[in-house]
Amino acid sequence: MNIAIVKESKDFERRVALTPDICKQLINSGFECSVEKGAGASSFFKDAAYADLGCKIVDSKSDLIKNADVVVKVNPLTNEEIGMMKPNAISISFMYAGSNPDLVSKCVQQNISAFSVDAIPRISRAQKMDALSSQANLAGYKSVIIGAYHLGKIFPLLMTAAGTIKPAKVVIMGAGVAGLQAIATAKRLGAIVEVSDIRPETKEQVESLGGKFIEVPADDSVKMEGGYVKGVSEDFLKRQREIVAKHISEADLVITTALIPGKKAPMLIPEDLVDKMKLGSVIVDMAVEQGGNCACSEYGKTVDKNGVTIVGEPNIPSLLPLNASELYAKNLATFLLHLATKDGFKWEMDEEITKGSLIVHQGKSLIN
Numbered sequence: 001m002n003i004a005i006v007k008e009s010k011d012f013e014r015r016v017a018l019t020p021d022i023c024k025q026l027i028n029s030g031f032e033c034s035v036e037k038g039a040g041a042s043s044f045f046k047d048a049a050y051a052d053l054g055c056k057i058v059d060s061k062s063d064l065i066k067n068a069d070v071v072v073k074v075n076p077l078t079n080e081e082i083g084m085m086k087p088n089a090i091s092i093s094f095m096y097a098g099s100n101p102d103l104v105s106k107c108v109q110q111n112i113s114a115f116s117v118d119a120i121p122r123i124s125r126a127q128k129m130d131a132l133s134s135q136a137n138l139a140g141y142k143s144v145i146i147g148a149y150h151l152g153k154i155f156p157l158l159m160t161a162a163g164t165i166k167p168a169k170v171v172i173m174g175a176g177v178a179g180l181q182a183i184a185t186a187k188r189l190g191a192i193v194e195v196s197d198i199r200p201e202t203k204e205q206v207e208s209l210g211g212k213f214i215e216v217p218a219d220d221s222v223k224m225e226g227g228y229v230k231g232v233s234e235d236f237l238k239r240q241r242e243i244v245a246k247h248i249s250e251a252d253l254v255i256t257t258a259l260i261p262g263k264k265a266p267m268l269i270p271e272d273l274v275d276k277m278k279l280g281s282v283i284v285d286m287a288v289e290q291g292g293n294c295a296c297s298e299y300g301k302t303v304d305k306n307g308v309t310i311v312g313e314p315n316i317p318s319l320l321p322l323n324a325s326e327l328y329a330k331n332l333a334t335f336l337l338h339l340a341t342k343d344g345f346k347w348e349m350d351e352e353i354t355k356g357s358l359i360v361h362q363g364k365s366l367i368n
Contacts, residue, residue: 001031001032001069001070001340001342001343001344002031002032002033002034002067002068002069002070003018003023003026003031003032003033003034003068003069003070003071003072003336004034004035004036004058004064004065004067004068004070004071004072005017005018005023005033005034005035005036005039005040005055005072006036006039006061006064006065006071006072006073006077006081007036007037007038007039007061008039008042008073008074008075009075009078010075010315011300011314012300012314012315012318013042013074013075013315013318014042014043014318014319014321015042015043015074015317015318015321015324015325015328016039016040016042016043016045016074016321016325016329017039017072017073017074017093017325017328017329017332018033018035018072018329018332018333019040019043019045019325019326019329020040020045020049020050020052020053020055021053021329022329022330022332022333023035023050023053023054023055024053024054025333026333026336026337027053027054027055029337029342030341030342030343031342032056033050033054033055033056034055034056034057034058034064034067034068035047035050035055035056035057035058035064036058036061036064037057037058037059040325042321043321043322043324043325044321044322045325061081061084062084065081065084065085066084066085066086067086068085068086068089069089069090070089070090070091070092070336070340071085071089071090071091071092072091072092072093072332072336073091073092073093074093074094074328075093075094076093076094076095076096076100076103077091077093077103079102079103079106082103082106082107082110082112083106083110085110085112087110087111087112087363088111088112088113088362089112089113090112090113090114090115090345091107091112091113091114091115092114092115092117092332092335092336093116093117094116094117094118094131095114095115095116095117095118095119095359096116096118096261096262097116097119097359097367098261098262098367099262104359104360104365104367105365107359107360107363107365108360108363108364108365109363110363111362111363112360112362112363113345113358113360113361113362113363114358114359114360115335115339115357115358115359116357116359117129117131117132117331117332117335117357118131118132118261119356119357119359120132120335120353120356120357121352121353121356121357123352123353125353126353128330128331128334129331129332129334129335129338129353130331131327131328131331131332132177133177134324134327134328134330134331135317135324135327135328136176136177136178136181136317137177137178137181137327138181138316138317138320138323138324138327139178139181139286139316139317140177140178140179140180140181140182140185140257141181141182141185141320142316142317142319142320143178143182143255143257143284143286143316144170144182144185144186144189144253144255145185146284146311146313146316146319147170147253147255147282147284147311148189148253150282150284150302150309150311151168151252151253151280151281151282152280153165153168153252153280154168154190155167155168155170155186155189155190155191156168156189156190156191157190167190167191167192168190168191168192168252168253169191169192169194169250169251169252169253170186170191170192170193170194170251170252170253170254170255171193171194171195171196171214171244171247171248171251171253171254171255172186172193172194172195172196172211172254172255172257173195173196173197173244173254173255173256173257173258173268173269173293174196174197174256174257174258174259175195175197175199175202175205175206176197176257178257178286179195179197179255179257180205180206180209182255182257183195183206183209183210183211184209184210186253187209187210187211191252191253192212193209193210193211193212194211194212194213194214194247194251195211195212195213195214196213196214196216196240196243196244196247197213198216198236198240200215203215214243214244214247215243216236216239216240216243216244217239237266237267237268240268241268241269241270241273244268245273245276248269248273248276248277249273249276249277249278250278251277251278251281252278252280252281252282253281253282253283253284254269254277254281254282254283254284255283255284255286256268256269256283256284256285256286256287256293256294257286257287257293258287258293259287259290263290264290264291265287265290265291265292265293266293267292267293267294267295268293268294269283269293269294269295269296270295271295271296271305274294274295274296274305274306274308274310275305275306277308278308279307279308280307280308280309281307281308281309282308282309282310282311283296283297283308283309283310283311284311284313285297285310285311285312286313286316288300288312288313288314289314289315292312294310296308296310297310297311297312298310298312299312299314300312300313300314335353335357338353339353339354347361349361
């Protein structure tokens with residue numbers, strides 16, 4: 001089977017779906033790999049690195065895709081790219097199908113199959129395929145570095161002959177993969193870290209990393225599915241904001257990570273709470289691509305709101321394109337080798353990973 005690695009075209013994107021080393025592993029397993037010219041350049045992988053390991057470099061995106069059995073990307077394929085695929089070909093990428101019904105319809109129209117890596121079930125045997133976690137882990141680290149860059153003070157306690165500098169106070173909202181890595185990074189830099197999460201079971205993980213857990217009484221409205229928060233009531237969010245407000249008003253840096261798959265990100269920091277924050281404090285809104293957790297954040301911009309810096313940096317993993325591409329490529333290759341051999345896909349329709357991640361099968365939508 002011929003695997004096509006397509007150059008990403010989305011704004012702020014610097015990753016590539018497969019790296020040269022991972023392509024070599026797939027070639028050794030009997031696959032062919034074709035790479036669009038310049039696909040890895042933004043991730044610091046030259047075309048020559050791919051060619052030296054047995055990949056074919058293709059100048060034309062159209063020629064690349066129409067001859068591929070499998071098309072891989074980080075971001076969803078565009079309608080134009082799907083239109084280039086031959087019938088019964090297969091795409092693998094982040095699709096976010098629940099938010100992209102038109103994309104699903106285009107796949108059906110083109111009579112192709114489509115797997116979405118964000119839909120891979122969170123089970124132990126799928127951990128090596130979990131691209132959401134690998135990318136969120138890097139994003140959590142980078143969010144702290146971004147916050148530290150914009151903050152006008154250092155993180156650690158510092159005792160000098162000229163006086164003592166108090167440690168910075170960091171509040172992290174959300175203790176998922178990104179939040180936990182942010183806690184660990186902020187603690188390593190010497191900050192005092194406080195954490196809010198709607199799931200009380202995360203308290204132990206937060207405290208094991210040295211963070212202080214901000215208690216919010218549990219609520220039956222919090223709906224969980226496959227390790228993700230699927231829904232929460234506005235009443236609960238209001239009570240959470242009231243409890244967390246004092247901590248945010250005293251914070252030097254606030255990092256928000258709350259996302260609900262397929263829905264707008266929950267509003268955690270309204271404008272009136274931003275007004276109560278300290279002069280010179282910073283908010284890094286990691287949910288800005290899904291509407292943001294802060295009312296004042298703006299997509300792709302860093303803004304000042306009455307002396308508070310609000311960073312709306314989209315696609316934070318892409319700011320670490322080398323590492324992010326390496327991890328995503330390993331996730332993707334593990335996933336592909338689970339689904340297929342060099343001779344074709346297994347189509348084990350009742351197998352849990354296949355069943356969870358297959359969005360369109362040979363022109364038929366599998367979304368309920």
